[in-house]
Amino acid sequence: KYTLFWFRRDLRLHDNAGFYRALRNHSNVLPIFIFDRNILDKLDDKKDRRVEFIHQVITDLNTQLKAFGSGLLVKYGTPETVFPELLSTYDIEAVYTNHDFESYAIERDNMVHEYLQSEGVEFRTFKDHVIFEKNEVLSGSKTPYTVFTPYSRKWKETLNDFYVKSYPTEKYFSHLSKINLPEPPSHESMGFAPVGMSFPVKEVKDLLVKNYAEKRDFPAILGTSRLSVHLRFGTVSIRELVKKAQNLSETWLNELIWRDFYFNIVYHFPHICQGEAFRREYDQIEWRNNEQEFEAWCKGQTGYPIVDAGMRELNATGFMHNRVRMIVASFLTKHLLIDWRWGEAYFAKKLLDFDFAANNGGWQWASGSGCDAAPYFRVFNPTLQTQKFDKQLEYTKRWVPELNSLSYPQPIVNHEMARKRVLEVYQKALKK
Numbered sequence: 377k378y379t380l381f382w383f384r385r386d387l388r389l390h391d392n393a394g395f396y397r398a399l400r401n402h403s404n405v406l407p408i409f410i411f412d413r414n415i416l417d418k419l420d421d422k423k424d425r426r427v428e429f430i431h432q433v434i435t436d437l438n439t440q441l442k443a444f445g446s447g448l449l450v451k452y453g454t455p456e457t458v459f460p461e462l463l464s465t466y467d468i469e470a471v472y473t474n475h476d477f478e479s480y481a482i483e484r485d486n487m488v489h490e491y492l493q494s495e496g497v498e499f500r501t502f503k504d505h506v507i508f509e510k511n512e513v514l515s516g517s518k519t520p521y522t523v524f525t526p527y528s529r530k531w532k533e534t535l536n537d538f539y540v541k542s543y544p545t546e547k548y549f550s551h552l553s554k555i556n557l558p559e560p561p562s563h564e565s566m567g568f569a570p571v572g573m574s575f576p577v578k579e580v581k582d583l584l585v586k587n588y589a590e591k592r593d594f595p596a597i598l599g600t601s602r603l604s605v606h607l608r609f610g611t612v613s614i615r616e617l618v619k620k621a622q623n624l625s626e627t628w629l630n631e632l633i634w635r636d637f638y639f640n641i642v643y644h645f646p647h648i649c650q651g652e653a654f655r656r657e658y659d660q661i662e663w664r665n666n667e668q669e670f671e672a673w674c675k676g677q678t679g680y681p682i683v684d685a686g687m688r689e690l691n692a693t694g695f696m697h698n699r700v701r702m703i704v705a706s707f708l709t710k711h712l713l714i715d716w717r718w719g720e721a722y723f724a725k726k727l728l729d730f731d732f733a734a735n736n737g738g739w740q741w742a743s744g745s746g747c748d749a750a751p752y753f754r755v756f757n758p759t760l761q762t763q764k765f766d767k768q769l770e771y772t773k774r775w776v777p778e779l780n781s782l783s784y785p786q787p788i789v790n791h792e793m794a795r796k797r798v799l800e801v802y803q804k805a806l807k808k
């Protein structure tokens with residue numbers, strides 16, 4: 377009899393909670409990956425960096441598994457159709473996988489669970505993607521935190537060695553199913569550079585983490601880990617990173633806690649998955665939603681060099697530095713008064729590290745409607761931000777080389793006018 381291990385946001389063999397349990401409890405474990413048509417068919421552009429990333433990673437996983445006489449079974453389809461097919465091909469006693477927190481994933485897993493149960497197949501899921509989930513970090517009155525600082529304090533108090541211990545899957549690799557599988561379907565390269573070139577590398581240097589607090593705000597330098605895509609797809613283990621952070625940098629640890637925090641918000645406040653503002657009163661704001669201005673923002677043609685540099689970096693690479701994400705998001709919502717959901721959706725299309733929880737959290741933070749909100753009257757000044765964080769214009773000029781030429785557009789909006797305008801509009805909506 378086979379036990380399936382279903383890889384999703386945890387595309388690695390080492391230190392993988394669900395994979396470890398499957399291997400420990402069963403002696404014939406067959407790893408599978410499903411290219412989910414429910415997700416793929418929704419992509420506007422079939423040429424998607426993330427799909428390319430997944431292809432590269434699963435090819436790599438298959439090679440690693442083959443070294444143990446096993447392999448990765450790759451299927452295309454929807455889980456509704458793939459599981460019945462698998463059950464009719466293999467004699468399956470159990471399916472193991474790790475938790476996923478987005479609303480589509482939860483529904484999908486409930487459906488798969490029901491189906492497997494009706495067929496007498498065990499379905500077991502485990503926490504792997506975060507350090508704490510669901511109700512593991514609650515306030516003294518047993519309610520979810522909505523503000524980061526007290527959440528992070530409680531998170532740190534709750535943490536002990538148990539939560540970061542790794543799962544030594546390698547002890548049980550002999551329990552992998554010995555099976556001769558076809559190679560994963562090859563795919564035509566979409567023309568992006570291979571992993572390690574356009575995609576950030578998996579290892580983070582100790583020195584970088586040590587210097588993180590001083591360097592993280594300067595987009596011109598490699599001062600942050602660039603691990604977000606790996607955290608997104610689980611090609612690195614969050615437990616290993618937290619151990620590193622504990623030894624090297626409290627500031628970096630806090631960033632990893634932000635990640636847990638936003639998963640916690642999505643879990644406890646599912647209204648944000650329906651497109652609503654975390655603070656519902658912010659849905660009264662009268663956005664201007666000017667389509668031409670939105671287009672100028674998307675293309676990096678606003679006439680604000682740091683904003684344009686960020687958007688061009690995103691369009692060209694699928695990545696944008698966190699400081700610049702904050703600046704462009706503030707600019708869209710506050711300077712242009714465009715609904716944060718438009719920006720959220722654009723980032724969702726373009727970001728290699730796109731993750732609903734962090735992206736929604738970042739956008740609502742920028743617009744002021746989120747949890748732990750900066751006061752709504754704080755409007756980033758792109759010029760001052762540039763003076764502080766890209767003084768020599770090294771980052772800006774990398775992406776906007778025509779900066780001082782006639783071909784560079786005039787600012788599409790005047791900063792002082794925009795600042796006054798947004799304050800009035802917000803005040804009116806919030807009646808403060």
Ligand code: FAD
Pocket residue numbers: 592600601602603604605607608631632634635638696697698699701702705723727729730731732734735736737738739742
């Ligand atoms: P580092 O600075 O090295 O941080 C390490 C890790 O901590 C990151 O890889 C990430 O997993 C996590 N992290 C850091 N900052 C945050 C944060 N504010 N919220 C949640 N997790 C964080 N991050 C995403 O992973 N996916 C997104 O879709 C996303 N959208 C964003 C949208 C906006 C408007 C803003 C302001 C931020 C967004 N972020 C998102 C958070 C942050 O910008 C990225 O995680 C970070 O830039 C990734 O670079 P890094 O890996 O070098 O991070």
